[in-house]
Amino acid sequence: MQVSSHSSFTAVIIGGNGAGLSAASKIKRLRPSARVLVFEKGPHVSYANCGIPFWLAGDVPQNNLILLSPETLQQKRGIDVFPRHEVIAIDRRAGAVQVRHCETLREFKVAYDRLLIATGARPRLPDWAIAEAENVFTLRDLQSGQALKQALSGSLNRIAVLGGGYLGLEMAMVFRRRGLETVVLEQAARILPGFHEAISAHVQAYLERQGVTVITGLQPGEPRYQGPRLQSVRLSPEGRNIQADGFFMATGIVPNVELAQTAGLQLGSSGAIAVDDTLRTSDPRIFAAGDCIEVRHRMTDEPVWLPFGPAANKQGRIAGANMAGERQRYAGALGTSAVTIGELEVARTGLTLPEAQRRFNPVEHVFVQTQDIAGYMPGEKQATVVLIFRKRDGRLLGAEMAGFHGIGKRIDVLATALQAGLDVRQLAELDLSYTPTIAPVWDPILIAANAAVKKLSV
């Protein structure tokens, strides 16, 4: 299919954040004469949603979170941005979208030559939760952040965080730093259930040292409301009631695929939108990028849903290039991710132990607990490193870390090793940097790699 190159070429983008705006900018760079229209359901575009916890903690002023205003996007990049405009339908045959203004409810149709779906993801609440209750909070955008900010400056004293994943634990420490009595409820047997148990234990010990209560292995339910306020949940099977002034729901997210699904576009096995490696959907004129799509896992070649910010931005740029007529490939993802919980950094890359066992059995793993900087330096410094590798040849399959100094970026060494297909013997031979502020003489990665090599040779 040849993209017409006269000036009437129109790209429509649904979603005005990382993936959508990366695509829009790329299209305008490659085809300055193109019309690029971005429709965003919410009131804000181009905001730093990963920065919201730091705004809530008081580290960052709200203004800093708005990266580019619609005016700037128009003036500097020639992108037409429409906040509070929801795309409610895609008419694939006509090559047009139906748009509704969120306040006036006025509707109109816009024709596209190329369409990008960058609708992102949204929080998934448990069945029993009433999202509208005035003290039930989520965090996905500036609006939900604003509600929480308001509550934090009010009379909130005790908060229950439902969900012991990245967001729940990151926010638990924000609440704690704001002086709230904070309890984390994770229904799995341990927090960060996707991680090795040594990481979960490291993080839980840290949270408890910081005064956060952690309750695992019990399922919250049976809510008790008083008027518009949730008062407590009951933990089963134990039966204890957890009372709180506020309930923060960090019980996972789901991709926003309804629009694509209604338009008859193919979804993948993960439930997210299926795309090929040029990020094209099952309709050749429609692309998709960001938290609403599934991608190829580089270790298994299987489609997976890995909704992380850097991937969304990279995908947006590639989708934009392809919408503008180039042909760029998205190489897939390793699932590299990181979070800062108070002062503690937690990160992972590649396959988890169960994922590795499913695909590469027999699989070995090691975990070591060591210092992340020179032992004589001041400051907390315990690090936990987990390496997961194939028994046959030592090929690295995944890695996880928790610690205080440089852990979040140290995982990138292992992400690089995964992409290059290194084995643990090669890891043990890495020439890594050293100075007392950043590492011990034997970097935690080398200590873990040496332990892995030993395990291979028995």
Next chain:
Amino acid sequence: MQVSSHSSFTAVIIGGNGAGLSAASKIKRLRPSARVLVFEKGPHVSYANCGIPFWLAGDVPQNNLILLSPETLQQKRGIDVFPRHEVIAIDRRAGAVQVRHCETLREFKVAYDRLLIATGARPRLPDWAIAEAENVFTLRDLQSGQALKQALSGSLNRIAVLGGGYLGLEMAMVFRRRGLETVVLEQAARILPGFHEAISAHVQAYLERQGVTVITGLQPGEPRYQGPRLQSVRLSPEGRNIQADGFFMATGIVPNVELAQTAGLQLGSSGAIAVDDTLRTSDPRIFAAGDCIEVRHRMTDEPVWLPFGPAANKQGRIAGANMAGERQRYAGALGTSAVTIGELEVARTGLTLPEAQRRFNPVEHVFVQTQDIAGYMPGEKQATVVLIFRKRDGRLLGAEMAGFHGIGKRIDVLATALQAGLDVRQLAELDLSYTPTIAPVWDPILIAANAAVKKLSV
């Protein structure tokens, strides 16, 4: 050659720090019945010499710098350590060393089955400098650190740092933090002359913001002494006199090879002791490890002198294993290194631009200046990244960085990429971690890699 396995096997080790004690420990682990004797010229063994600047800055108590006492080494590891004992000659034919006690001057002979030379390196002073002047300082061991510590608690107000390399700049910021008026004199055209000029400029701007005066391109000489004190040096060709209360000499180091040389062992082209990849010298019963040897550069296969702590420890362990009868290979080094100058981290790996040009021409390079963490987060955050790569295929050859957050360990991503032979296109596809405290959505490495890819395709 077969190492006899009865209990009289004796390993003698010259030098009681990183390389020497790593070897000693390894030998005892592999051959618990071996006699392992360590002779150390100085009064201290097993101390953290990279930690001395932090002790001088007041961050670390002196006691923390002593890692293991001779008593602990004897009791816990069965190693016999002799501080203040200098090995003054090696009798290779007899298989024995001549040892002299540094105070009593009593001498004795010790026979060895295997000998390790781990004599390290020492400061190299300019010809005109009198090391014994009471206000001329160097830093290589606890003793030289003690002299400086004493001076810092005295009447030192203004210090001249001679040499704008790692040690000089690290110490300049220690002096500045202690409130001293500090001037750095670097005779090359810029500080960190081995780095790309963008890195030098970044570091110099930081030092100047911190109140350090930096003077480059002028050669200090013509010292003026008053009694035992150096009063000033003159900068040529300009002629200006630089007066100071103290002079810190960071004008480079040289390997301690005299003992090996006198014994007739082969030195390499770098001037350091030549070893094979099992760290054996030209005498099959004598090994060498640490700052006194040259090693194979992994990018060029050429012998180079790269005196860094992690390599010394790794070499010590491998030499020890081989002395005990195993056969382990040292894979060589990439020259990965890092330093913290105040709050600023500087790091490099692989080849410098001139080194790369000499071996892999035509060579391209890019440098980018970007944020090292999310732009809206508080704190200084400019990063400079330099990538050096082969024009023909984009293969990465070297990298340099300066910045504030996670830069020292980010270089390890590029060290891993170098070891794996990745090109800049593969770098641009890395799936790197993100959270606002540790990185922007586009990590500086990816921004630099994207710039490199662009340069390749023109």
